[in-house]
Amino acid sequence: MARLTDLFKRRDGRRTERLEVTGRPATFTAFSGDPYSNDVFRAGVDAIARLAAKFLLTPVVRFSDGTSAQGDDRLARLLQVEPNPLMTAYDLLYMQYTHLYLHNNSYVYVHREGGRVVGLYPVHVSHCDYTQDQAGNVYCEFTFANGRAYTLPYRDVIHLRRHFNSADVEGDPNDAIAAGVELADVQNQGIRNAIKTAGSIRGIVHFTQIMSADKLKEQKEAFVKDYLSLENSGGIAAVDQSMEYTPIEQKPLTISKEDQDATKAKIYNYLGIGESIVNSTFTDDEFGAFDEAVIEALALQTELEYTRKIYTPEQIAGGRKIDCSTSRLHFINNARKVELLNSAVPMGVITINQALDLMGLPPIAEDRRIQSLNYASAELVDQYQLFKAGNGAVHSMSGDFAGAPDDDGTENDPTA
Template identity: 35%
Template sequence: MTPYDFIYKVITTLLLNDNTFIYPRFDKYTGHLIGLYPLKPITVEIVIDQSDQYFIKFLFENGDTYTLPYENIIHLRKHYGQNDIFGGNGSSGDHEAILKTISINDSLLQGIDNAIKSSMQIKGIVKMNGMLSETDKKKQRELFDSALSDSVNTKGSSIIPIDLKSEYIPLDVDPKLIDKDTLEFLQSKILDYFGVSVPIFTSKYTEEEFNSFYESTIEPLAIQLSEAFSIGLLTNNQLERGEEIIFYSERLQYASWNTKVTAIEKLMSLGIMSLNESRALLGLEPIEGGNKRLQSLNFVDADKANQYQVGTEEPKDENNS
């Protein structure tokens, strides 16, 4: 599984179930991390033993059941609600609100389908003036079907001639379609549930719209992943030393060309970006020696700013004089 597939599966499970669980596997001899496994259980249950230690019990589709210490599992949740562990109403997720909207949307689509079908059905009635026997009715119907079939197949038309003994009575078929505003409202309501706007969904977003999407949806997920993986994979000593696992997202990759160039001009002069980092931002390959950081001479250490400005010397150490 590639890193892309791994993150894709984790986030998909989180959005579907409001919870996602990752099992980190360590080498029993060296303690080194071997792999990370996104779990897809059918049911999840919290078990508390007599010493108040929390365990998590998984039931999988093949019938296997595993009970593991809760602290050994990386757990991400989407909401916090009635359940202290899983948030919401449980580990399986509660999508009642969005399911109602999807059901309404499906009903509207079926209505459109039925309206289209009804518009292609009977347009009128041919009334035969006079009393006809069942045999004559059958004969007239066959003649009508034959004339209609011949008109469609040879002339590409559904218009047929009728004589004075027949009378055509048109039927007023007026199928009602759903207005555009209603359909757009339902679509946006479904997308809003997942924090996605219509421009993002259709890939027709501006730079400002993407920045808004990043800050409201992508960045919170990145922060949540970073914190959960740090707690799940690092020891208490590592956490106390300030070590952490960070999920970075290359936000500037989606910026406009002008924004990228401006960022490079500003950040390179401060020594924040290297040559290769700047080239990568522009979609260029790295170069040899490109990991150097260049800095403008127009900047000075704040502690030495006064000395630089007035030309005073640094005080000498009396022990070294």
């Protein structure tokens, strides 16, 4: 495996020009602020990335008869276990979605050798220009934080976008939330400063003796050092008859809980999540709404982009795709699980091992499907209704319904 720095090579010998697009120029520049340093914004992004990193990416082949099968096992291992020597599949997806919500753009380089995908690498850049050659091929001119620049074919870059509006290639910058993040930071600083100043001393010192300007300045600095600095944790100043100290009442500005909650809600709304998702106190309905509004959209975007960048158009036309499953995310509490099993198991919808997996229990050696005798296949029901109507098929079907359910849900007596 080549080193990471060797993967990004500038393609020499090709003539390129800036990619002409409508709207905003085809240029990405990382958000000038640092929203990730704010605890509220980071907690929201982390909640989304932690959940979305559970996606299960699987190469599949869909046949013309509607059936499907898993594709290349080697590619499946890259997508599900180790996309590159530096990280796991969870790490790759976590970083990809973190970059997406921080910058509204995220990049993953698809490294190929001999036409086969051998690695997937997240690319963290500070700037990107798009160019195209005379043949119409698009390239990404990445500039990294260390100032180094690399060129990659856009065909080999998995590019997820958020707030995709004013440009043809890039998602819009995160400037819209800059004021909200700044407000949250000011609130944090205000609380910190209020705590610091609450135990400090403020007042006016009146010296009863006449002093020179230099001596007065020296006495003032000594008083400030001894009593007004943050090191004076006692909050008491001792004076003699040579001076008079008049304290000034301090009323530090405090931030109400309502104001803090409003700022949190502003940031969380921008990210599309609720506070219950961040602190993991969500109900079934709350997680269901989050799953439908955020998770399913991310899964669809991921599935489409991975498919079109990993496979060629001919392979896609032949039925190959990357399936992005959210099965590892679906949340349901124990009471609802029992309710689901009470309905699904008797109908034969799920197997015993599927039921055990739903309850978090180990599987049995020989999986099987069980079903209540109160349920029958649609074909048997049709035949049974014809049999009950006595339409001449009695002699040929009479043996098929021994033990079959009656309309009232009970079983026939085979000896009757």
